[in-house]
Amino acid sequence: MTNELDENLQRFFLNITCFILLFILYASLLPFNITSTPIDVSPSGFLSALQMSSVTAEQGDWIGHVIFNALVTFVACLYCGLRREGRQWIIMLGGIFVFGLIVEYFQMFVGSRGTSLADIYANAAGILIGYFFWLIFGKFTTDAVRYYYQYETLPLNFVRKLYLAFVIAIILFPFDFYITPLQIEVAFATKGLPLFENEGSEGIGAISLLAAAMLTFPLGILYKLSSNANKRRSSRSRRILIKFALLFLVLEVLQFFELSGQSSVLSLVCKYIGFLFGFMFGRFFDLKFLLEFAIKYRILLYVGLPVFIWLALRIKGLTFALPSSMSASMDVIAQTSFLPFVYYIEVGSGEALLSFLLNFVIFLPLGALLALRNIADEDFSPSSFTRILAYGAIIALLFEVLVLIWGLKRPDVTNIFVSSFATGLGYYFVMMCLNSISKQLPEAEIQAS
Numbered sequence: 001m002t003n004e005l006d007e008n009l010q011r012f013f014l015n016i017t018c019f020i021l022l023f024i025l026y027a028s029l030l031p032f033n034i035t036s037t038p039i040d041v042s043p044s045g046f047l048s049a050l051q052m053s054s055v056t057a058e059q060g061d062w063i064g065h066v067i068f069n070a071l072v073t074f075v076a077c078l079y080c081g082l083r084r085e086g087r088q089w090i091i092m093l094g095g096i097f098v099f100g101l102i103v104e105y106f107q108m109f110v111g112s113r114g115t116s117l118a119d120i121y122a123n124a125a126g127i128l129i130g131y132f133f134w135l136i137f138g139k140f141t142t143d144a145v146r147y148y149y150q151y152e153t154l155p156l157n158f159v160r161k162l163y164l165a166f167v168i169a170i171i172l173f174p175f176d177f178y179i180t181p182l183q184i185e186v187a188f189a190t191k192g193l194p195l196f197e198n199e200g201s202e203g204i205g206a207i208s209l210l211a212a213a214m215l216t217f218p219l220g221i222l223y224k225l226s227s228n229a230n231k232r233r234s235s236r237s238r239r240i241l242i243k244f245a246l247l248f249l250v251l252e253v254l255q256f257f258e259l260s261g262q263s264s265v266l267s268l269v270c271k272y273i274g275f276l277f278g279f280m281f282g283r284f285f286d287l288k289f290l291l292e293f294a295i296k297y298r299i300l301l302y303v304g305l306p307v308f309i310w311l312a313l314r315i316k317g318l319t320f321a322l323p324s325s326m327s328a329s330m331d332v333i334a335q336t337s338f339l340p341f342v343y344y345i346e347v348g349s350g351e352a353l354l355s356f357l358l359n360f361v362i363f364l365p366l367g368a369l370l371a372l373r374n375i376a377d378e379d380f381s382p383s384s385f386t387r388i389l390a391y392g393a394i395i396a397l398l399f400e401v402l403v404l405i406w407g408l409k410r411p412d413v414t415n416i417f418v419s420s421f422a423t424g425l426g427y428y429f430v431m432m433c434l435n436s437i438s439k440q441l442p443e444a445e446i447q448a449s
Helices: 002-028 043-052 061-083 086-109 117-151 156-172 181-191 202-228 233-256 265-284 287-296 298-316 326-334 342-347 349-376 385-407 413-438
Strands: none
Touching: 002 061, 002 086, 002 117, 061 086, 061 117, 086 117, 117 156, 156 202, 156 233, 202 233, 202 265, 202 349, 233 265, 287 298, 287 349, 287 413, 298 349, 298 385, 326 385, 349 385, 349 413, 385 413
16 A cells, blocks of 8 residues: 555656646746747857856846746655655756756747856756755655545644745745845845835735735634644643744844845734734634534525625726727737746735735635535545646636726736636635544644654
8 A cells, every 4th residue: 555655646746847847848938939040059059158148137037947946856856755766866856957958948049038057057056945945844745745645635734834834935925035245235225124114105015914914814723723732732822922923023034135025013013913813713713613604504605606706806907897999908918928927026025925815815715615516515525636726727817808808907827827726725625624524534643844
């Protein structure tokens, strides 16, 4: 059984690795306008182009290289860790680096793109970071995936730490930190002292503060639930509250050293208040009761669904005016970038956080409704994650088209990716709750580093 399970996990991690590599190739070769080029595209010409290229990069360019190379390296290391073959490590890690070189070479044939030595440095840094993260979280992640394969659910210990990692990543996105002493001096000269409100749009600032509190509210619930399972609840609860007060302080200071970061005392307070309210709410949180209530009265959710969708479309920019002309819509489409996360990097951390959260707020409930429908039909086996992602992507694409036609808002491919992922999370969260309640599962032997 163990060997068969490990073989399934190996195929899973290898498939994910291949998918990420294909995604990197897709993003790197946009806009796919392959042209004949007068420059020398031989191997020696490629090396010459690298030597003449700058080692500096635009904001967000090197960030994307680091993030995606770190991600693909982490998953590839999960695969290699299960294979336990020394040569497999050399093949996978060396292959990822060579893949990055090949992509840089291909970019010489794409109009408006080019090769850069800075990108290769960023690729190498991403590989090192991905391997470092595997050393810390590799066993934890493998054990959690193995547990899910066996029981079709995840232990609370993993869910809360996964969501904590998600919160940290969203708060610090796009990770554009100052990296030289001179830049740090400029930061203090131009941004003032840490933890004091920066100048900016009051409307966006207020909504971003609310979004930060919404982000940390579920985190408080998850950690309260884990605290309730501990016999020494009182002392553990105090330690958790102190721990997160310090953690949010550290995150706020780190945001100060981001190029697009918006650190402030008020932001720190809102994050902690969101966590504190979630922690208090978790005291009254009965998972079984809420799930049974939602299934019994699901008709109320279905009746309210049109109103929910209408509000979601209004938030995304739908005006319900007469349809825009085709030429006006095409003008907006012409301004659209099909490179994921470009919008998030353009607008900075505050507005990126808001946009990201809005997609989750809209599509998590839709995924949960899909799960409730299956449960009501006595279909208790989870659908494939690919199928749920497809549902989310189709709905998100319809939303983007409607907002384009009736609001002339620029479509964003990132919204489709994020929304489909959120749909899957909402669906599987409800299904995992059902499995946790209906099955007597063993204690999870999953220890976080």
